[in-house]
Each structure stands twice: as structure tokens, then as C-alpha cells.
Amino acid sequence: MIQISRRDTILFGVAGCLLVVLYIWVASHMPIAGLVRPSVTRAEVLALAQRAFDRSYLGDYDLQRQTKVNLDKNLLTYAQMHFDNRLPPDFYPIGDWEISWQGDIETKKEGLQPASFLVKYDFSGKLVELQQDYPGLQQPPNYKESEALRVAQEFFTEQFVDAGTLTNKSINRDSHVLTYDLTFSKQSRTAPELWETYDIRLTGRNVAYYRARITFDPEVVIFPESYQTSEYASLIMVGILWASMVILILITFFKRLRHDVLEFRRAFWLGFLVCFTLWPALALQGWPDPQVVLLGGGIAGTLAGLSFLIVYATADSLTRDSLPERLALTDLLCRGFIRVRELGQALLQSLTLSGAFLLSLAGVYWLTGHVGSSYLKFEGESLVPFQGARFLGAALLENVTAAFFLCATLFLFAAVSLRRWLHASRWYIVGFALLLDFAGLHFYHVQPTFLSFLIFLPFAFLIACMVFRVDIVAIFLSLFTVYFLHDLVLIGYLSSPLLSMPSLVAMGWVGTLLCGGVLLIFSERSVSDFQNYVPSYLSRITERERFLKELEIARTVQLRFLPQAIPSLPNLDIACICQPAMEVGGDYYDFVQNGNGSIGVIIGDVSGKGVSAAFYMTMAKGIIKTISKTVSSPKEVLSRMNTIFYENVPKDVFISVIYGEFDLDNKVLRYARAGHNPLIVFKKSKGMTELLVPKGLAIGLDSGTIFSQTIEQIEIPLEKDDLFVFYTDGISESTNSRGDEFGEERLTEAIAANNAASAKKLTERIHGAIRTFAAGTTQHDDLTMVAIRVRDI
Numbered sequence: 114m115i116q117i118s119r120r121d122t123i124l125f126g127v128a129g130c131l132l133v134v135l136y137i138w139v140a141s142h143m144p145i146a147g148l149v150r151p152s153v154t155r156a157e158v159l160a161l162a163q164r165a166f167d168r169s170y171l172g173d174y175d176l177q178r179q180t181k182v183n184l185d186k187n188l189l190t191y192a193q194m195h196f197d198n199r200l201p202p203d204f205y206p207i208g209d210w211e212i213s214w215q216g217d218i219e220t221k222k223e224g225l226q227p228a229s230f231l232v233k234y235d236f237s238g239k240l241v242e243l244q245q246d247y248p249g250l251q252q253p254p255n256y257k258e259s260e261a262l263r264v265a266q267e268f269f270t271e272q273f274v275d276a277g278t279l280t281n282k283s284i285n286r287d288s289h290v291l292t293y294d295l296t297f298s299k300q301s302r303t304a305p306e307l308w309e310t311y312d313i314r315l316t317g318r319n320v321a322y323y324r325a326r327i328t329f330d331p332e333v334v335i336f337p338e339s340y341q342t343s344e345y346a347s348l349i350m351v352g353i354l355w356a357s358m359v360i361l362i363l364i365t366f367f368k369r370l371r372h373d374v375l376e377f378r379r380a381f382w383l384g385f386l387v388c389f390t391l392w393p394a395l396a397l398q399g400w401p402d403p404q405v406v407l408l409g410g411g412i413a414g415t416l417a418g419l420s421f422l423i424v425y426a427t428a429d430s431l432t433r434d435s436l437p438e439r440l441a442l443t444d445l446l447c448r449g450f451i452r453v454r455e456l457g458q459a460l461l462q463s464l465t466l467s468g469a470f471l472l473s474l475a476g477v478y479w480l481t482g483h484v485g486s487s488y489l490k491f492e493g494e495s496l497v498p499f500q501g502a503r504f505l506g507a508a509l510l511e512n513v514t515a516a517f518f519l520c521a522t523l524f525l526f527a528a529v530s531l532r533r534w535l536h537a538s539r540w541y542i543v544g545f546a547l548l549l550d551f552a553g554l555h556f557y558h559v560q561p562t563f564l565s566f567l568i569f570l571p572f573a574f575l576i577a578c579m580v581f582r583v584d585i586v587a588i589f590l591s592l593f594t595v596y597f598l599h600d601l602v603l604i605g606y607l608s609s610p611l612l613s614m615p616s617l618v619a620m621g622w623v624g625t626l627l628c629g630g631v632l633l634i635f636s637e638r639s640v641s642d643f644q645n646y647v648p649s650y651l652s653r654i655t656e657r658e659r660f661l662k663e664l665e666i667a668r669t670v671q672l673r674f675l676p677q678a679i680p681s682l683p684n685l686d687i688a689c690i691c692q693p694a695m696e697v698g699g700d701y702y703d704f705v706q707n708g709n710g711s712i713g714v715i716i717g718d719v720s721g722k723g724v725s726a727a728f729y730m731t732m733a734k735g736i737i738k739t740i741s742k743t744v745s746s747p748k749e750v751l752s753r754m755n756t757i758f759y760e761n762v763p764k765d766v767f768i769s770v771i772y773g774e775f776d777l778d779n780k781v782l783r784y785a786r787a788g789h790n791p792l793i794v795f796k797k798s799k800g801m802t803e804l805l806v807p808k809g810l811a812i813g814l815d816s817g818t819i820f821s822q823t824i825e826q827i828e829i830p831l832e833k834d835d836l837f838v839f840y841t842d843g844i845s846e847s848t849n850s851r852g853d854e855f856g857e858e859r860l861t862e863a864i865a866a867n868n869a870a871s872a873k874k875l876t877e878r879i880h881g882a883i884r885t886f887a888a889g890t891t892q893h894d895d896l897t898m899v900a901i902r903v904r905d906i
Contacts, residue, residue, distance in 0.1 A: 125464075139479055144483065158238060166232070176215055212232055229247075245320075265293075269313075276309075277309065296311070296312050362526060365530075373657075388417060391514045393410070394506075429525070455639060455640045467595050474599065487559065487560060516596060546573040549573040675702065700718050700719075701897075703738070713741055714774075719768045732758075752820060759817065767788075791804040793805075835902070836901070855886050872902045875900050
């Protein structure tokens with residue numbers, strides 16, 4: 114942020130106010146002023162329209178009145194390029210006031226019927242259009258053709274119009290009513306390629322429609338084709354730029370959403386605010402049409418609010434990673450703390466930036482009027498000063514929405530992204546300046562468009578240099594101020610510019626910024642006096658990191674309790690795998706060697722997963738290790754283990770176990786099963802695979818009596834090349850993307866197909882087959898397997 118003294122900050126703010134006043138003065142003296150400055154006031158035009166309405170058939174009815182202002186962009190452009198910003202002496206209606214009345218009127222025969230009356234007056238107060246429609250308009254008696262021509266000429270005389278000669282005529286009869294559509298035209302005295310055209314429609318004995326306009330000779334090229342090509346090319350370029358921006362924001366949003374690094378609470382409320390600024394703005398523009406107010410405004414507002422939620426959440430998260438200090442003041446304001454001196458600095462800085470930028474724009478517009486082959490192109494929003502309080506309110510709300518979106522997309526997301534991608538080198542200033550230039554911040558009023566890009570480029574570099582030196586609140590306020598006051602660029606063309614409502618609102622806003630900034634900059638409290646705001650996702654990340662650290666510690670402890678090395682016996686080839694579904698798991702395997710010519714193999718699966726399952730697994734290991742030192746019978750070992758386990762764990766915890774003892778002296782395997790998966794045996798002598806399922810309950814389900822009566826011990830003779838596979842249900846119950854399980858049938862087939870392989874190769878191939886089968890899915894259970902092949906016996 115820029116660090117300057119309070120006195121200098123205030124002086125710069127005052128200078129910004131003066132620049133705003135100077136902007137209005139320069140704008141009111143632009144060369145284009147003579148083309149758009151009305152020679153009659155809005156009040157005078159409304160009086161003319163009211164008199165015309167009162168004299169009409171509908172004058173006795175109470176209808177709803179609406180007022181708007183229109184601008185003929187083609188005529189405005191033509192006057193700038195061919196008339197040297199001067200109005201020709203003859204008819205040339207660049208702008209007009211449109212006043213209309215609409216509603217329902219009561220009729221004796223058909224009840225309520227729609228009726229409307231519309232008039233348009235150009236900026237000199239001349240009637241340029243009349244439309245009226247009401248029940249009874251299309252009723253006889255009718256004019257004869259000669260009478261219709263005479264009435265048309267009389268109407269033109271009343272409007273002080275020399276309509277020229279009749280160039281087109283059509284007569285239609287509908288329900289015994291004659292309608293005459295007559296068109297008169299004459300060539301303009303100022304430019305031969307321009308024609309004054311007057312259309313009039315007589316229905317029965319009423320003037321139902323009248324329109325006076327300027328048309329162009331279709332065979333004459335009015336505007337250089339290169340200008341139009343330049344405009345199309347620039348629109349395509351800007352469209353691609355903003356589409357790319359939207360795609361990047363969406364990609365970043367979903368990536369950060371997947372990693373749970375987005376703050377939605379604040380984004381939700383800001384999105385809600387955007388929705389309820391755009392909705393009333395559109396409602397004010399479309400009033401009193403209920404479809405525009407409720408449906409159009411509601412849909413557009415909701416979509417804008419949802420869009421801003423995504424944009425702000427993404428930009429906020431990205432900025433907090435790289436430059437959290439840019440959001441310090443914003444965080445404080447959102448928490449309700451306003452009386453801090455940094456806010457005063459932001460208010461005054463916004464005035465300085467706004468004044469400098471606005472004056473620069475006005476200077477560019479003024480110079481454009483003196484540069485050949487260039488012109489200014491104004492849209493409807495530039496006519497806000499002429500349109501009254503309703504449209505002024507709509508403009509204010511629209512500018513709030515625009516400032517929100519530009520702040521989030523360009524000055525947070527794009528600026529921070531460019532700084533990160535270019536590693537905070539000075540090249541990001543160049544990149545950001547070009548981005549601002551092509552993004553359309555120069556409003557595209559200077560034509561041809563390539564001239565806009567060239568003229569605005571120095572200002573874009575200035576903004577790029579300032580973007581990380583000024584608080585984002587100051588940027589938001591300056592954007593709103595620039596957009597709002599730029600909408601009032603024609604304020605100087607009103608009859609009483611300084612006392613008009615737009616002028617008073619503009620001066621009130623600028624005065625509020627100045628007074629608020631001066632008061633707050635002397636506040637005793639600073640942003641640094643408050644505790645930094647910590648988004649909820651940062652707390653979740655911290656908690657997750659702490660949890661992962663604890664899991665890592667638990668995993669290390671668990672791994673120390675599993676066999677550190679596979680026993681090496683000349684008669685047995687042993688291999689095993691153990692892959693937990695989480696950082697720690699509930700699967701367990703171990704080997705017991707008592708030095709009596711035998712080796713015990715244990716494999717188990719504790720109910721549940723994670724740290725608690727690993728804890729009970731560790732407990733089970735200690736129990737079984739202790740018992741197996743004095744008891745060799747697998748059945749007896751599991752029975753005693755069940756008694757101790759049942760007494761010391763919650764009743765909802767159990768463990769399935771297989772305990773097998775390979776007695777190499779007597780060439781026999783004795784084993785018992787406590788509710789675990791079958792033991793898979795491949796007997797070389799039989800050449801087939803078997804699933805052995807002796808009886809037995811899981812450990813921890815019964816206190817001891819039923820368990821001891823149920824469990825069964827089996828003995829299997831050992832022969833050369835016999836293969837024994839112990840496993841947990843994570844192996845057989847692995848699922849693919851369709852939800853199908855790997856199953857014991859596939860497992861036994863894989864064991865049979867690899868019966869000649871070493872124990873290590875067998876486990877690797879089965880593990881690979883499971884990974885291939887379950888590709889694209891998440892592992893939901895621990896995978897544990899012990900394979901033992903009899904080498905020689």
C-alpha cells in the first residue's frame with residue numbers, strides 16, 4: 114500500500130474532487146456538445162407531450178406515463194465525421210424524448226380494452242413520432258384519397274414540416290375502415306446522401322401514426338468498412354479474453370473446491386448483495402412491466418449473484434494465498450469495524466484515482482473531436498442525466514454490480530494470478546496493463562476501436578503500477594465512482610447542470626467520500642490493532658494437518674507392531690502384503706516362532722477403520738502373542754484370546770481371526786477360524802483349489818461359552834508345493850466402478866493360475882489383478898494377504 118502522510122492524503126483527496134469538477138466542465142465543452150445539447154428542457158418537452166395527450170381521445174383517461182430518452186447513434190456518428198460536430202440547419206433528429214401512456218379503458222360493448230398513446234420530440238422540441246391506439250380508432254367514416262392527402266399536408270403544416278413529395282402510398286380496408294399509409298421524402302440540403310422521410314397513417318378520420326426520420330442513401334458508403342471490421346475484431350478479441358477468464362476462474366474454483374480451500378460464507382452474502390442490486394436496477398428500468406420486474410430482474414439478479422459467489426470465493430482464496438494483506442481492510446469492514454484510519458485513506462485515494470481517470474477520459478474525448486477520422490460512440494447509459502430519478506437509481510445500482518465484478522475478476526483474480534505466474538517480476542505489470550487495455554475499461558467510446566486501445570494503453574500501465582499499492586476497497590470505490598460519473602458524461606448539456614438531480618447526487622457522493630475520508634483518517638484505531646481474520650477453511654486445513662500428523666504417528670506405531678521381516682525357513686516360502694485403506698487400518702498379520710519346529714501364522718481384521726481399529730488391532734496382537742507363548746493349540750489360543758478381548762473392549766467391537774500352526778516336524782497344518790474369511794488351499798497332489806471354512810464365531814461377540822463350543826480346529830497334511838493363502842475381506846470385496854466385487858471366485862482362479870509361482874510373485878500378481886479390476890475407484894478397505902508355499906517336507 115502507498116504510505117504517505119495524512120496531510121498529503123487529504124490534499125490528494127481534495128485534488129481528486131477538483132479533478133471531478135474539472136471533468137464535468139471539460140465534458141460539457143467537448144466538440145460533440147453541440148450535437149447532443151437540447152435546446153429545450155425536459156420540463157418543456159413533458160408539457161408539450163401532456164398537451165398533445167390531453168387533446169387526444171385518451172386525454173380524459175388516467176393512464177400510466179413513462180419517459181425515456183433515445184439517441185440515434187448512426188446520425189451522431191455521421192454528424193461527427195461529416196458535419197465537423199455541428200448540427201446542419203435542416204432537420205436532423207439525433208436524440209429524442211419518448212413519452213408514452215398505457216393502460217386499460219372501459220368501453221360499453223367490450224369492457225376493459227388496452228389503449229396507448231406515444232409521442233417523441235427531438236432535442237429541439239419538434240415532434241418526430243406519434244402513435245395512438247384505442248378502441249374505436251378503427252371506425253368509419255373514412256377519408257377519400259384526396260381528403261387523406263389534404264389532411265396529411267395539414268398535419269405537416271401544423272408541425273412546421275416541409276415533407277417533400279409523396280413517394281409511397283398504400284390503402285387497406287379492414288372492417289369497413291380505410292387505412293392510408295403515406296410516405297413523403299425529400300433530399301437533405303446539407304448532404305445529398307441523406308433523405309428526410311415522413312411516414313403518416315390515417316385510420317378512419319384519425320392520425321394513428323406519424324414518424325419523421327433521416328435515412329441514408331443505400332448506394333452510398335457512409336462509414337469506412339475498416340471501422341466496422343475493427344469493431345468486430347475487437348469485440349471478438351474481448352469476447353475470447355473474457356471467455357478465457359471465465360474458464361480459468363471455473364477451473365480454479367473447482368480445483369480449490371476439491372481441496373476445500375474456499376470461504377463461502379462471505380461470498381454468499383456478497384452474492385446476495387449483488388443479486389439485490391442488479392434486480393432492482395433492472396426492475397427500475399422495466400417498470401411497470403411485471404414480466405421485466407419480477408421475471409427478468411429476478412432471473413438476471415439470481416444468476417449474477419450465483420456467478421459472483423463463484424468469482425469472489427475463488428478470488429478471495431487465491432488472494433489469501435499470495436497477498437492476504439490486500440484483504441485486511443475488507444475483512445475488517447465485513448466484520449463491522451468501520452472507524453479505522455485505513456478506510457479514510459481508501460476513501461481519499463479513491464477520489465484521487467477517480468478524478469485523475471475521469472479527467473483523462475474527458476481529455477481523450479475532447480481530443481477525439483479534433484482528430485480526423487475518429488468519433489465518439491455513446492450508448493444509452495450516457496443519457497441518464499436526461500431520463501429522470503428512476504433511471505438514475507438504476508444506473509447507481511448497475512454500477513455497484515459492475516464495480517463488484519470488475520474488482521473480483523480483474524483486480525483480485527487476474528492481478529494475483531498474473532503476479533504468481535510471472536513470479537512477481539515486473540513483467541506482470543506489462544501483462545496486467547495489456548489485460549486492462551483489452552478488457553474494455555476504456556468503455557469503447559473512442560472509435561475506431563484500435564484507437565481506443567492505443568489511447569488507453571498509458572492509463573492501463575499507470576493503473577497496473579498502482580494496483581498493488583492501493584487497497585482493494587479504494588479500487589472498488591474508484592471503479593464505482595468512475596462508472597457512475599462517466600454515465601453522467603452528458604450532465605453538462607442539461608439546461609441547469611449544477612442544480613439538476615444527477616449533478617446533486619454526483620456532488621453528494623463525492624462530498625461523502627471526501628468528508629468521510631477526512632474524518633476517518635484521524636481515527637485512533639488501525640487495521641493492525643485488530644486480530645487478523647481467519648477464514649473457516651484455514652482452520653479446517655490446520656485441523657486436517659494436525660489430524661494427518663497424528664495419523665502419520667499412529668501409522669508409524671502400527672507398522673512397528675507388524676512383522677519387520679518375513680521369517681526365513683528352508684521348508685516354507687512366505688510372502689505377504691498389507692495396504693491400509695486409510696493412513697492406519699484394522700488389518701493385522703503376524704508370525705509366532707517358539708523354537709519347537711513349528712511356526713504360527715495369524716491374520717485378523719478388526720471391525721471399523723482408522724485409528725480406533727488400529728488401536729484394537731495392537732491390543733489383539735499383544736493378547737495373542739502372550740497366549741501363544743504357553744499354548745500351541747490354535748483353538749485354545751483363540752478361545753483364551755476371546756475371553757480377554759471380550760472383557761476389555763466395547764461390545765460393538767469384534768475381530769475376525771485365523772490362527773494356523775505349521776508343524777514341520779509332524780508335517781501338518783493345524784488351524785482354527787474365528788469368523789474370518791476361508792483359508793484357500795491349493796493341493797499339488799489334487800491339482801485343485803479349495804476354500805476351507807471350519808466353524809467359529811468372531812472374537813468379542815460372546816463371553817466364552819458359546820465361542821468355545823462353536824470353534825473348530827482342522828488339521829491338513831503338508832506336502833511339497835502345497836499353497837496356502839490367508840487374506841482379509843478387503844481382498845475379495847474390492848469393487849470396480851460398476852460396483853461389482855472382485856470375489857472369492859476370481860481370487861481362487863488367480864491362485865490356481867499362478868500355483869507354480871513363488872509366494873512373492875503370487876501376491877504381486879493378485880495385488881496387480883485387484884488394482885486393474887478396481888481402477889478408477891477409491892480403496893474402501895484394508896488389503897492384507899499372506900501366502901505360504903511348502904518347498905520341501
